[in-house]
Amino acid sequence: MxxxxxxxxxxxxxxxxxxxxxxxxxxxxxxxxxxxxxxxxxxxxxxxxxxxxxxxxxxxxxxxxxxxxxxxxxxxxxxxxxxxxxxxxxxxxxxxxxxxxxxxxxxxxxxxxxxxxxxxxxxxxxTQLERRFSGVFDEENRIRDNASAELLRLRGRIAELERRTKRYINTILANKEYQKYFQDTIVTVRNNRSVIPVKQEYRHAFPGIVHDMSASGATLYIEPMALVDANNDLQAARLGETKEVERIFRRLTALVAExxxxxxxxxxxxxxxxxxxxxxxxxxxxKAQRPMLSTKRAVKLYGARHPLIPADAVVANTILLGGEYRILLITGSNTGGKTVAMKTLGLLVLMYQSGLFIPVRDGSELPVFGDIFADIGDEQDIAQNLSTFSGHMKQLIYTIMHSTANDLILADEIGSGTDPAEGCALAIAIMEEICKKGAFAMVTTHYNDLKNYAYNTPGVENGHVEFDTETLRPTYKLRIGSAGSSHAFNISERLGMPAPILEKARNLRSRAQDVDIEAVLTKLNDRERQLDEERTELERLLAEAKSHEEWLRREKEKAAAKRQDIIASSRREAADLKRELRLEAERIIRDLKHLSREATEREKSRAIDRARREIQQISLPDVTGENRIPVNSKTLKPGDTVYINSLGALGKVEEIKGKRLTVSARGMTIRVGLAELSAPYPEEVKKERQAEKRAAAASTFRPVRTGRVATEINIIGKTGNEALPEVSRFLDQALAAGFSPVRIIHGKGSGALRKQVHEYLAAQPFVKAYAPDDAQSGGDGVTVVHF
CATH class of the missing domain: 1.10.1420.10 (MutS, DNA mismatch repair protein; Chain A, domain 3)
Incomplete structure (x- = not known):
C-alpha cells in the first residue's frame, strides 16, 4: 500500500x-x-x-x-x-x-x-530463573537476608554493631559531665557515621572527630572517640554487605544471560x-466487527461508519461495488458527504487488510486489494508551480500507469479545475481506461455529462448524497442507483446569498439545455427517498411482528411446560393414591379371609383374584404418551417391546388375544388393550436395557423365584438406610404378585439391622405377621413375612 x-x-x-x-x-x-x-x-x-x-x-x-x-x-x-x-x-x-x-x-x-x-x-x-529471583527478593522487592549465607552473616554482624553503637551513644548522652556540651541530646548521621551535635565553644572540651558544621556555625557534628572503632567496624561490615549484594547481582546477571x-x-x-x-x-x-472475505470480489459494506467521526455525528451508509458495476460515480451537493463516503470505503479497506475490525453491520464483505490509489483534496504545489488541476492530473496519471485490476481507485472531483467541457471529456476518457483495466473505483463529480455517461455505460453506476430541500441541509446519506443535483442555489441561500443574486442565477439557469434533467433528477431522488422511508417503516413493523411472534412462542412454551408440570404432579399424586388404594385393598382382602368363614376356599380365591385385577387396572394420567405413534397391530408379536401409556413405562409382549394383550412390566404381568400401547422410542429401549443390566449386576435378590418376582431378599452387610428402600420395593412386588410368605435375609450380627427391619414391618398395614425362620433355615438371621 x-x-x-x-x-x-x-x-x-x-x-x-x-x-x-x-x-x-x-x-x-x-x-x-x-x-x-x-x-x-x-x-x-x-x-x-x-x-x-x-x-x-x-x-x-x-x-x-x-x-x-x-x-x-x-x-x-x-x-x-x-x-x-x-x-x-x-x-x-x-x-x-x-x-x-x-x-x-x-x-x-x-x-x-x-x-x-x-x-x-x-x-x-x-521456573528455575523465577525461583532464583524469588530467593533473592521478597514480595516488597527488598533483598532477603538469606539471599546468600555470607549476606546473612554480614547483616547479622551489622545488626549487632548497630546495637553496640546505640548503647555507646546512649551512655555518652546520659553522662552528666557532657550535658552542657550538647546542642541537642540526639544522634544524627554524617558520612554514614553516628555523630552528636556539639556547641561550637566546646569543640575542644569534647573529644572526637568533626564531620560537619551547621549553616550558622554554632553546631559541630562530632563523632566521639569512643565510637570511632565501633563505627569503623560497622562501616566495614556495610561495605562487605554492598560487595556481597553486587556478587549476588552478578550471579543473577549470568543466569539471565544464559x-x-x-x-x-x-x-x-x-x-x-x-x-x-x-x-x-x-x-x-x-463497535466494530469482522467482515467476510468476498469470494466474488465484491464490496458489500452495510451500515458503514467512518471510524474517525464521533459516534453521535457519523451517518451510516451502505457501499456496494462489484458485480454489475465496478465504478461508482457519486454526485450531489457540496459538503453533502461525497468525500466522506469515499474516504470511508478506503479507510475501512486499509483497516480490514491490517487485521482490524471495522464499524459495519453483519453480512458485510470485502475483497483483498493489491493497492489503493487516492486522489482526494487540493494537491496544488506552489513549489513545483503546479495548479490544482495539474496536481490532480499528476496523481491520476500515476494511478493509470501503476494500477491493476486488483486495485481500488478513489478520485475526488475528477476533471475539475479546468474548462468544464474539456475536464468532463478527460474524466470520461479516464473512467473508460479504469473500466478497461477492471479496477474498482469510486469517483465524485458535479458534471451532468458524467451522470449521463454512468447511466449509459455498463460497469458504471450512479450514486448520490441526499439533500433535504425543506431544511436546506444535506442528510449525508448515500443512495446508489441514481444521480443527484449539486443544489448550489439552495446551499447559497442557506449561507446567506442575497435574494436578487439568487433570482438572477435561477433565471440564467432556466435557459440551460440540461435544466429539465436537473428537475427530473430532483423528483426521482425525492421519490426514492420516500420509498426508502416507507421501506424502513415496513422493516420496523416487520421486526415488531417478529418480536411479537417470538414472545408468543415463548409464552406458548411456558404454558406447555406449566401444563406438563401440572400433569406430572397429578400423575405423582395419582400414583400415591393408587399405592394407598392397593394397600387398603389388601387389608380388606385380609379381613375377608378372616370373616368369610362360610365361603369355600375356591370362592374366596376367585373373589380375591378379581379384586386384585381391578386394583391393577387403575390407570394414571398419560404424560409421556402424548404425541406417540400407536403400535402396528399387524406386525406386533410376542417378545416385542411396547410403551404402556397408563404406566408410562416399557413392557414386553407375552401373549396376544385379539385386541387384548398380556404384557410384563416392572415385575408384573398385566392385561391391556391395544389402544393403551404405543411404539417405544429407540433411546427408551436402549435406556431400559442398560437399566436392566445395572439392576441385574446390583440385585440383592436371591435366585429363588416364582415367575418374575423373587420370594426372598438378601440385605446382609447393608445399613438400615440402604436396606429399607430395597425391602420396601421387594414387599411391594411380592404383594402385587400375591406371594405369601416371603423371606428377608438380614443375618444375625449385632441384631441392629434385624431390629430396624422389624420396626419397619410393624408399621406396614398389609403385613399380617412376621417371625424368625426355623433354625434349619436361618433362625434369627431370617425374618419370614406373611401378608
Whole structure:
C-alpha cells in the first residue's frame, strides 16, 4: 500500500488510536508499525488474532496481560556481561512471573483460542530463573537476608554493631559531665557515621572527630572517640554487605544471560499477544466487527461508519461495488458527504487488510486489494508551480500507469479545475481506461455529462448524497442507483446569498439545455427517498411482528411446560393414591379371609383374584404418551417391546388375544388393550436395557423365584438406610404378585439391622405377621413375612 493514500485516508490516525490503546512499550511499537497486508492468508491470520482476543475479553472477563515492562535493555546489558542493578533485576523478575501466568492461562484455553495459544507456546519455561529471583527478593522487592549465607552473616554482624553503637551513644548522652556540651541530646548521621551535635565553644572540651558544621556555625557534628572503632567496624561490615549484594547481582546477571534467547523470544510473543488484545479493545471501542472475505470480489459494506467521526455525528451508509458495476460515480451537493463516503470505503479497506475490525453491520464483505490509489483534496504545489488541476492530473496519471485490476481507485472531483467541457471529456476518457483495466473505483463529480455517461455505460453506476430541500441541509446519506443535483442555489441561500443574486442565477439557469434533467433528477431522488422511508417503516413493523411472534412462542412454551408440570404432579399424586388404594385393598382382602368363614376356599380365591385385577387396572394420567405413534397391530408379536401409556413405562409382549394383550412390566404381568400401547422410542429401549443390566449386576435378590418376582431378599452387610428402600420395593412386588410368605435375609450380627427391619414391618398395614425362620433355615438371621 502506498503511504500517500494511507495518509490521505486517515490511516495514520487509526494507528495513533491503536498506540494509545496499547498497554506496553513493545505493543505500542507493534501498533506503530501496523500496515495493510496484500495476502489473504496474512489478513485472515491477523483478523483471527483480533477475533480470538475479542472473544476472550467477552468470555473470560480478565486476561493476565499488560503491566510487563520492556526488558530488552536489561537483556542486552546481561548479554554484554554488565552486572544488573537491583531495580533492573526486579523488572526482570516481574516479567518472568507475568510470562508464566500468561503461558499457564493459554495452555488451559488452547481449544478456544488456537492462534493466541500458539503465540503463548513460544513463551519459555522460566521456573528455575523465577525461583532464583524469588530467593533473592521478597514480595516488597527488598533483598532477603538469606539471599546468600555470607549476606546473612554480614547483616547479622551489622545488626549487632548497630546495637553496640546505640548503647555507646546512649551512655555518652546520659553522662552528666557532657550535658552542657550538647546542642541537642540526639544522634544524627554524617558520612554514614553516628555523630552528636556539639556547641561550637566546646569543640575542644569534647573529644572526637568533626564531620560537619551547621549553616550558622554554632553546631559541630562530632563523632566521639569512643565510637570511632565501633563505627569503623560497622562501616566495614556495610561495605562487605554492598560487595556481597553486587556478587549476588552478578550471579543473577549470568543466569539471565544464559536465558537471553528464550527471554527475547518470550518478550516478543507477549508483545504480539498484547497487540492482539489492543486490536480487540479498539474493536469494542468502535463497535466494530469482522467482515467476510468476498469470494466474488465484491464490496458489500452495510451500515458503514467512518471510524474517525464521533459516534453521535457519523451517518451510516451502505457501499456496494462489484458485480454489475465496478465504478461508482457519486454526485450531489457540496459538503453533502461525497468525500466522506469515499474516504470511508478506503479507510475501512486499509483497516480490514491490517487485521482490524471495522464499524459495519453483519453480512458485510470485502475483497483483498493489491493497492489503493487516492486522489482526494487540493494537491496544488506552489513549489513545483503546479495548479490544482495539474496536481490532480499528476496523481491520476500515476494511478493509470501503476494500477491493476486488483486495485481500488478513489478520485475526488475528477476533471475539475479546468474548462468544464474539456475536464468532463478527460474524466470520461479516464473512467473508460479504469473500466478497461477492471479496477474498482469510486469517483465524485458535479458534471451532468458524467451522470449521463454512468447511466449509459455498463460497469458504471450512479450514486448520490441526499439533500433535504425543506431544511436546506444535506442528510449525508448515500443512495446508489441514481444521480443527484449539486443544489448550489439552495446551499447559497442557506449561507446567506442575497435574494436578487439568487433570482438572477435561477433565471440564467432556466435557459440551460440540461435544466429539465436537473428537475427530473430532483423528483426521482425525492421519490426514492420516500420509498426508502416507507421501506424502513415496513422493516420496523416487520421486526415488531417478529418480536411479537417470538414472545408468543415463548409464552406458548411456558404454558406447555406449566401444563406438563401440572400433569406430572397429578400423575405423582395419582400414583400415591393408587399405592394407598392397593394397600387398603389388601387389608380388606385380609379381613375377608378372616370373616368369610362360610365361603369355600375356591370362592374366596376367585373373589380375591378379581379384586386384585381391578386394583391393577387403575390407570394414571398419560404424560409421556402424548404425541406417540400407536403400535402396528399387524406386525406386533410376542417378545416385542411396547410403551404402556397408563404406566408410562416399557413392557414386553407375552401373549396376544385379539385386541387384548398380556404384557410384563416392572415385575408384573398385566392385561391391556391395544389402544393403551404405543411404539417405544429407540433411546427408551436402549435406556431400559442398560437399566436392566445395572439392576441385574446390583440385585440383592436371591435366585429363588416364582415367575418374575423373587420370594426372598438378601440385605446382609447393608445399613438400615440402604436396606429399607430395597425391602420396601421387594414387599411391594411380592404383594402385587400375591406371594405369601416371603423371606428377608438380614443375618444375625449385632441384631441392629434385624431390629430396624422389624420396626419397619410393624408399621406396614398389609403385613399380617412376621417371625424368625426355623433354625434349619436361618433362625434369627431370617425374618419370614406373611401378608
Amino acid at each position: 502506498n503511504k500517500r493514500s494511507m495518509r490521505i485516508l486517515g490511516f495514520n490516525e487509526i494507528r495513533d488510536m491503536l498506540v494509545r490503546e496499547a498497554p506496553s512499550r513493545l505493543s505500542k511499537e507493534l501498533a506503530q508499525d501496523i500496515k495493510p497486508y496484500d495476502n489473504e492468508n496474512e489478513i485472515a491470520r491477523a483478523l483471527n488474532d483480533t477475533e480470538e482476543a475479542l472473544t476472550c475479553l467477552e468470555r473470560e472477563g480478565s486476561v493476565p496481560l499488560g503491566g510487563s515492562g520492556d526488558i530488552r535493555p536489561q537483556l542486552e546489558k546481561a548479554k554484554r556481561e554488565v552486572p544488573l542493578d537491583g531495580a533492573e533485576c526486579v523488572v526482570l523478575w516481574e516479567n518472568v512471573r507475568r510470562y508464566g501466568e500468561i503461558k499457564d492461562f493459554f495452555e488451559t484455553k488452547y481449544g478456544d483460542y488456537v492462534q493466541l495459544s500458539e503465540k503463548a507456546r513460544a513463551i519459555g519455561d522460566f 536465558n537471553y534467547n528464550d527471554l527475547m523470544t518470550s518478550t516478543a510473543a507477549v508483545a504480539h499477544l498484547e497487540f492482539a488484545f489492543t486490536k480487540a479493545r479498539l474493536a469494542i471501542r468502535m
